[in-house]
Each structure stands twice: as C-alpha cells, then as structure tokens.
Amino acid sequence: MTSLNRIFDLLSKERRRYALYYLERQDGPVSIDELAERVIEWETDPAVVSIPEERFERVEIELLHNHLPKASEAEYVEYHPERREVEVTGTPPEFNAVISVAEVIERPPRDS
Template sequence: MSKCPRRHETEATEGDTTKQDIAFKLLSDHLRHQILLSLNTHEEPTLSELATALQESERIPETDLERIKIQLYHNHLPKLEDAELIDYDSSQRTITRRQLPAPIKKTLKISSNCDESPADV
C-alpha cells in the first residue's frame, strides 16, 4: 500500500489555486512580503506603526517614512486585502493579518529564517 496521498487528496479546488496564485504573485513584491512578515511580530499595528517597522527593518531613510505610508495606503494594503491576506480597518487605521493558506505560511516561515540578504549570497 502506497504511503503517498492520492491525487484527489492533495488537489486544491480551482478557487483555492487561483487565490494561492494571486497570493504568491503578491508576495513576489519585497515590501508586501515584508508587510506579512512584520505582522507576525506586530499584532494589529496602525498604518503609522507598520510604516515605521518597515522603515526600520528595511533600513529606509526616515525622510522616506511618509512615502512608505502613502505606498501602503494606496498600493500594498489594498492588494493584500483584496487577496484576503489582511484586513485593513480604515477608521482605526489598523492592519490585521488573516489566516494564511498553508503554502503561504510555509513560504513566510522559510523566508523569515533566512539570515542572508541578496548582497550576501
């Protein structure tokens, strides 16, 4: 008897696959990837807190903090929310990470354990 799962046990539905494909495409953007990683350690941050955390972790000059906030608000957060990876409460300006699909969690876990930056490779 085979120990491998049967094909129908591992196949995602078409809707699941599409959502995962979209999520992985979104994660290909470095800043969006960092947003989800940051939400592992900053539970329900405000837009300003998230921007500051990203600015510090990415070593972005403090003078660019306002630019980061604008990018988050107009670009990155709406895309992550549309993909159902986060919830953004615009009245409170708080961000909450949703339950992530297992492949996305695994990708984030692997990347968070990576100590080398592309310049180190």
C-alpha cells in the same frame, strides 16, 4: 486551498513582503504608523541614525494606497483604512509555509 499564484503575487513586492512578515507575527491589529516604521527599519541600513520625515510619509502612502489594498484581496488580510489598521488572521497553511520560507531566505535586517 489557497492558490500559490495568489501567495506569490502577494509576496512579489519587497515592501509588501516586509509588511506581511511583520503582520503575520502580531496578535491583533497594527496601526499603519507602526507598520510603516517597521518596514522602514527593515529597508534602512542599521548605520543610518535618522530617517527623514518625507521618507516615512512616502512609505506610509505607498502602504496605504498600494500594498495594503492589494494584500487585502486575500481573505486573511484585514485592512481597515478608516481606522488606519491592518491585521493578518486565519492564514491558510500554504501561506504560512511559503511566507516562513521566504522570510528565512530573505532575512530582513531586523527581527521583531
């Protein structure tokens, strides 16, 4: 059984939650670039037309050096920095239940 403390710790940061919401719905590895783009979309007001390159770089760096290494402490998050890919596989039922409820409550602005 997966500890609720571990799940809540994984979901404690908004940016990491957005990344996990997206990753949990994918069938296979996701590039860091794709993940950064999705997180930025969810964090940005839909009225914003253009995202500065510096913002993309900041989000990407934070994912690479903070959120993905932290998430990969969970055995069901596979982070491959050398390939710049990450995926979620074999999630335990406790994680699935909590992340589903969290996403419904939070409802990121865009759904994909």
